[in-house]
Amino acid sequence: MLRPREGLEIDGFTIGPCRHRGGFATIWEATHPDHKGRLAMKVPTILDGFDAPTIVGFEIEQMIVPRLTGPHVPRVVALGDFSSMPYIVTEWIGGGSLLGPFAQAPLPLSDVLEMAARMTEAVVDLHRQHVIHFDLKPANFLRRDSGEYVAIDYGLARHDLLPDLLAEEFTVPLGTFPYMAPEQYLKQRDDLRSDIFALGAMFYELCTGHPPWGEPASLRGVRKRLWRDPVPPRALVPALPEWFQEIVLRCLEVDPQARYQSAGQLLFDLQNPAQVRLTARARRMRADGRLAVFRRWRRMRGVRRLSDPVSVSAQMDQAPVLMVALDLSPEAEALNRHILTTLRRMLAVQPDARVSCVNILRTARIGIDQATDDAGEHLHVMRLVALRDWGAELELDEGRISFSVLESSDPAGAIIAHANRNRVDHILMGARGHSATRRYLGSVSAQVVSEAASSVTVVRLPESALPQEDAAEVAA
Amino acid sequence: MRTAIITDIHANREGLEAVLADLAGRGADRIVCLGDIVGYGPDPVWCVETVAALAAQGAVVLKGNHDAAIATPDSGMNVTARRVIDWTRPLLSADHRAFLDGLPMTHREGDLFFVHASANSPADWIYVTDPARAAGSFAVTDARAIFVGHRHVPDLMSRSFDGRIQRQGFAFAQPVPLIRTRRWLAVVGAAGQPRDGVPKAGYAIFDHDRNELSFHRVACNTARTVGKIRALGLPESLAVRLNWGA
Numbered sequence: 001m002l003r004p005r006e007g008l009e010i011d012g013f014t015i016g017p018c019r020h021r022g023g024f025a026t027i028w029e030a031t032h033p034d035h036k037g038r039l040a041m042k043v044p045t046i047l048d049g050f051d052a053p054t055i056v057g058f059e060i061e062q063m064i065v066p067r068l069t070g071p072h073v074p075r076v077v078a079l080g081d082f083s084s085m086p087y088i089v090t091e092w093i094g095g096g097s098l099l100g101p102f103a104q105a106p107l108p109l110s111d112v113l114e115m116a117a118r119m120t121e122a123v124v125d126l127h128r129q130h131v132i133h134f135d136l137k138p139a140n141f142l143r144r145d146s147g148e149y150v151a152i153d154y155g156l157a158r159h160d161l162l163p164d165l166l167a168e169e170f171t172v173p174l175g176t177f178p179y180m181a182p183e184q185y186l187k188q189r190d191d192l193r194s195d196i197f198a199l200g201a202m203f204y205e206l207c208t209g210h211p212p213w214g215e216p217a218s219l220r221g222v223r224k225r226l227w228r229d230p231v232p233p234r235a236l237v238p239a240l241p242e243w244f245q246e247i248v249l250r251c252l253e254v255d256p257q258a259r260y261q262s263a264g265q266l267l268f269d270l271q272n273p274a275q276v277r278l279t280a281r282a283r284r285m286r287a288d289g290r291l292a293v294f295r296r297w298r299r300m301r302g303v304r305r306l307s308d309p310v311s312v313s314a315q316m317d318q319a320p321v322l323m324v325a326l327d328l329s330p331e332a333e334a335l336n337r338h339i340l341t342t343l344r345r346m347l348a349v350q351p352d353a354r355v356s357c358v359n360i361l362r363t364a365r366i367g368i369d370q371a372t373d374d375a376g377e378h379l380h381v382m383r384l385v386a387l388r389d390w391g392a393e394l395e396l397d398e399g400r401i402s403f404s405v406l407e408s409s410d411p412a413g414a415i416i417a418h419a420n421r422n423r424v425d426h427i428l429m430g431a432r433g434h435s436a437t438r439r440y441l442g443s444v445s446a447q448v449v450s451e452a453a454s455s456v457t458v459v460r461l462p463e464s465a466l467p468q469e470d471a472a473e474v475a476a
Numbered sequence: 477m478r479t480a481i482i483t484d485i486h487a488n489r490e491g492l493e494a495v496l497a498d499l500a501g502r503g504a505d506r507i508v509c510l511g512d513i514v515g516y517g518p519d520p521v522w523c524v525e526t527v528a529a530l531a532a533q534g535a536v537v538l539k540g541n542h543d544a545a546i547a548t549p550d551s552g553m554n555v556t557a558r559r560v561i562d563w564t565r566p567l568l569s570a571d572h573r574a575f576l577d578g579l580p581m582t583h584r585e586g587d588l589f590f591v592h593a594s595a596n597s598p599a600d601w602i603y604v605t606d607p608a609r610a611a612g613s614f615a616v617t618d619a620r621a622i623f624v625g626h627r628h629v630p631d632l633m634s635r636s637f638d639g640r641i642q643r644q645g646f647a648f649a650q651p652v653p654l655i656r657t658r659r660w661l662a663v664v665g666a667a668g669q670p671r672d673g674v675p676k677a678g679y680a681i682f683d684h685d686r687n688e689l690s691f692h693r694v695a696c697n698t699a700r701t702v703g704k705i706r707a708l709g710l711p712e713s714l715a716v717r718l719n720w721g722a
Contacts, residue, residue, distance in 0.1 A: 055637050055657070062655045081656040082637060162652055163632065163644030 002085040004028055004043045010085055011078065015041060024054050024155065030089060032077070038092040039077055043085065053174075056165050057155025058086055064159050065090070068129055071148040072122035093150050095143030102138040102202075106209040106237060109244070116203050117270045118149045123199060124263040124423050126151055127192050130160040134184065136198035137176045138205075158189055173219060178211035182226050182254050183306040185219070191306075193256035196266060200251020200259075207244070208236045212252060226254060226303065227296035232284040242282035243273045249281040254300075257307045262319035264423040265354055268402075271422060277399035319352045320425035325415045325448070326359050327430060328386045335430040339459045340393060343428055346457075347394070355401045357391050358418055359383050360411040380405050412447035419454055427456045477684040478503060481664050483510035483592070483625025485527070486542065487517030487564065488668030488718075491677040492526060494696035495667045502692075504681055508583065510625035511540025511592035513576070515557060516669055516714055518704035520564045523668075524572045531575075539579035540592040540626065541601040547577045552601070556711045563710065588682075589619035593626035603627050607641040610661045614641065621654050621689075622661045623680070629672045630665035630680070630691045634658040651688035662689055669714075675721030 002008065004026060008015045016029035019040070030041040044058040065088065066076045074090035101107065101115065119141060126133055133140075134156040142150045156174050158164050166174070166189065175184045181197035188194075204212045212230035216222050230252060234245045247269050253259045260266040269276045288296075324343060326336055347353055361383055383405045391401050408414035419427055431445040445458045480499040485492050499507075513527050514520040531537045541550060545561045546568065553561070568576075581598045583590040594602040596612035604610050604624055610633045613622050632644045636658050646652050654660045665678020672678075676693040683689075698718055705715045 052638065059636075059655055059657050062657065063653050066653070079656075083656075086657065161647040161650040163634070163646060165634075165636075165642075165644070167642075167645075 001046075001082065004041070004085065004087070010087070011080060013039070013041060013078070013089060024057060029092070032089075035077060039089050040074070040092050041087050041089045043087045046086070058088075059165050060157060061088055061154045063162055063165070064131060064154050064157055067159075068126070068131065070125050070129075071144065071146070072125040072150055073129075074142075074150055074152055093142040093152075094145050098138040098141040098143070098149070102205060105206050107206055109207065109240065112203065112206045113244075113270065115206060116199070117267065118147070119202065120199055120263055120267045120270060121423075122149045122151045123195050124267055127195070127263050132158045132160075132190075132192045133195050133198075134158060134174070134189065135176055135179075136195055136202070137179045138202065164189065173222070177216045177219075177222050178205075178213065180222055181256075183256060185222050185226070186303070186305055188305060191256055192263075193259050193261065196251050196259050196263060197256075199263070199266065200248050203244075203248045203251065204230065204233055207240055207248070208233050226300040228293055229288050231287045232281075235285050235287075241273070242278055243269075243276040245284070246276055246278050246282035249284070255307055261352060264321055264425070265319055268321055268354065268356070268422050272402055272404070275402035275404075277397075319354070320350060321356060321422060322346065322350075322353050323356045323358060323415075323419055323422070323424040323427045323454075325427060325429040326357060326387065326390060327432070328359050328383060328390075332430065332432070335432070335459065335461050336390060338461055339428060339430050340390070342457070342459050344394065346426075346428070347396075353400075355391070355394070355396060356418075356422060356424065357387050357401065357403045358415065359387050359405050360414050361405050361407045362411060363407050363409050380407070412444045412451070415444070415448050416452050419452055424454050427452055427454055428459065429456070430459045477505050479682045479684065480504035480507045481510065481590070481623050481662075481680045481682060482507060482667050483664045483679075484512045484540070484628055484666030484668055485509070485517075485523050486512055486666065486668035487514050487520040487523050488677075488696075488701050489517075489519035489522045490697040490701045491517075491666075491668040492523055494677045494694045495679045496526075498677075498692060498694040499679065499681065502681060507535040508590050508623070509535060509537040510590060510623065510664060511538045511579065512542045512625065512666075512668075513537075513540070514546060514561070514564050514568075515542030516560055518701065518708050518710060521567055521572065524568065524575065528572075528575050536583050536585075536590065537579055538583055538590060538592050539576070539581055543576040543579060544599075546573055556713055560710060560714070563708075584617075584619065587620035589617050589622045591622070591624055594624060595619075595622050601626060604631070604633075604661065604663055607633055607643055610635075610641050613661055614659060620656065620659050621682075622659075623664060623682070624661065625664050625666065627663050627671070628666035628669055629663065630678055631663035632689075632691075633661045633663075635661075646691060648691050648693050651683065651686065651690045653686075653688050654682075656687070660689075662691075665691065665693065669718060670721040671717075673721050675719060 004015055006015055006017055013030045013032050018026055018028050020027040025042050025044045028041045030039045032039060044054045046054055062079055077089040080087040133151055135153060140151060140153045142152055144150060173185045173187055179198040179201045181194035183191055184194050201212055213225050232245055233248055234240045251259055361380060384403060387403045391403060406414045406418060427448060429445050449456045482495055507530055509527055513523050527537055542561060545553060546565055589595055591598050594604050594613050596616045603626060614635045632646050633641055634644050635641045662680060664680045665672060667677045667679055670676060670678055674693060675698050677696045678693050680689060680691050702715045702718050
């Protein structure tokens with residue numbers, strides 16, 4: 001088997017300088033006449049003799065990474081096997097890892113939020129592709145020049161629909177100590193909420209300057225997180241808003257059941273701070289006392305498994321974000337009641353779903369921004385009140401429903417943008433009857449159906465229920 | 477190139493029809509049949525003629541234990557199986573019998589190996605039911621991927637760099653990359669008599685360019701096959717078994 005060195009040529013690739021030397025692999029710059037620019041070649045460091053974890057990790061990457069697509073994963077160029085030299089060649093991602101910014105932590109809240117959202121966005125994308133990463137940490141995020149974060153190093157990852165090569169090797173807990181979820185310590189390898197825990201641990205580090213349980217040197221140190229709660233971030237950085245502490249501590253819950261159930265829901269909260277439902281977590285200003293911790297220790301020391309997850313696919317489907325776009329004009333009243341009925345039915349079969357109610361406040365295409373003048377402000381609040389009134393009938397608890405009034409001159413565009421930004425799974429909206437406005441302005445629902453990335457359900461009133469203008473005239 | 481791998485048709489016309497229709501829709505370029513065209517089921521003539529026609533168009537067809545038992549009665553077979561083979565034999569013409577008798581036991585194609593039951597002692601019809609029983613197959617051939625049938629239960633095993641053999645989970649209709657750092661043994665499910673608890677016709681597709689294997693299961697008109705078994709007075713246990721997929 002060949003060993004990598006600068007100048008070595010293999011399968012048409014010319015190896016350049018070594019860029020990173022890690023415990024399990026080295027990363028080299030490489031070039032190939034068929035590929036423009038620099039490439040990254042990762043070569044597992046296989047010690048003399050047999051080295052199972054490195055080999056299996058490399059095999060998992062070979063299996064999983066080539067099937068992933070999109071801006072949040074590295075694009076694979078070529079794979080090499082053990083016959084000459086094992087390697088995986090991917091595109092070169094220029095922006096460096098997150099180790100740099102993490103070394104500067106604590107960072108200002110605006111930077112923390114930006115990074116948190118970008119990391120979560122990448123994880124949403126992985127989970128959508130049926131992959132749980134299981135080793136999220138600052139070193140495993142690279143930044144693209146275009147801004148997106150790329151999750152790398154899939155040596156511990158698991159694809160829900162592919163064989164899990166690590167299943168048999170998994171005799172010791174695998175992961176990176178500061179960011180490892182409690183269930184990973186218990187050797188559970190089937191829960192995408194482990195990634196949400198790791199995200200929470202990174203958010204904590206970004207805003208306070210160190211990971212929630214420090215940097216344990218041994219597995220024993222990791223075990224502590226089963227009963228010892230972290231010092232609340234606001235105790236260390238009092239300027240942090242309560243809603244952000246709520247998000248971080250919710251990610252760090254020991255029981256996966258108490259965390260966010262999907263990365264999509266976490267992203268939603270990061271992007272809609274006003275909608276975060278505050279609990280006791282938000283106001284906590286110190287870690288629990290010795291007695292509470294002792295009680296938890298007594299309860300947790302014998303625990304072998306945390307609450308079982310459903311499968312990744314089921315989890316993906318189970319915690320969807322539903323968006324309802326409502327027209328609040330009086331003519332739409334009957335239609336809105338019909339939408340409410342439809343939504344109730346959808347919630348009955350998807351009890352984990354979260355609902356985002358949206359109304360578009362149409363602004364003039366040209367002219368002053370209405371939100372800044374008094375009348376505009378007033379209208380915005382009235383719409384919000386009406387929206388809440390409509391949603392109140394659903395009797396959902398506060399954390400599961402949110403209300404937004406968006407201002408735009410292009411309703412369909414605003415609905416689509418909101419849906420994309422919040423990773424909405426399903427849009428529910430009404431279609432107006434054959435009105436004159438529709439003839440002149442085109443149908444909003446038709447544009448949303450054709451351009452949205454998510455599923456769209458268009459609700460229509462049955463013909464007979466349409467308001468009859470002629471009948472109204474006769475009555476008058 | 478995509479190769480469809482079919483096995484254990486067992487004279488089940490509805491099962492084979494469903495598989496052929498499904499693989500046509502998925503775009504397989506060619507077929508390898510791992511044997512057991514006859515036995516257990518009510519339509520041996522139609523199945524033999526259909527597979528022979530496929531063979532004439534270039535399909536590779538191997539011999540299974542039930543096919544072999546037509547020429548040479550197999551004392552190792554259970555009573556039910558033997559009864560149906562004895563019922564089948566007189567239905568087949570000399571041409572049919574010659575076709576079955578002339579089938580090869582194994583097929584090697586580059587780094588792929590195909591056989592009805594197991595690569596080691598193929599004529600002993602060994603069931604590859606677990607990693608330990610796959611060891612023999614891995615030992616006698618250096619093929620990177622081995623495809624077998626005979627068990628009627630789809631299964632997948634891999635042999636890692638250090639020689640350990642593990643069972644690997646998979647999801648139906650989801651391509652599994654047969655990564656080249658390991659060797660693989662795939663047990664393809666039966667087209668004509670499933671035993672994995674799901675009464676559907678099984679088969680697999682190997683995509684040579686992408687190096688991916690996918691297992692498939694298709695619904696077939698089991699009620700019709702069961703009706704024929706009962707009408708012909710074949711053993712009732714076979715009818716029950718088809719209904720349950722067990």
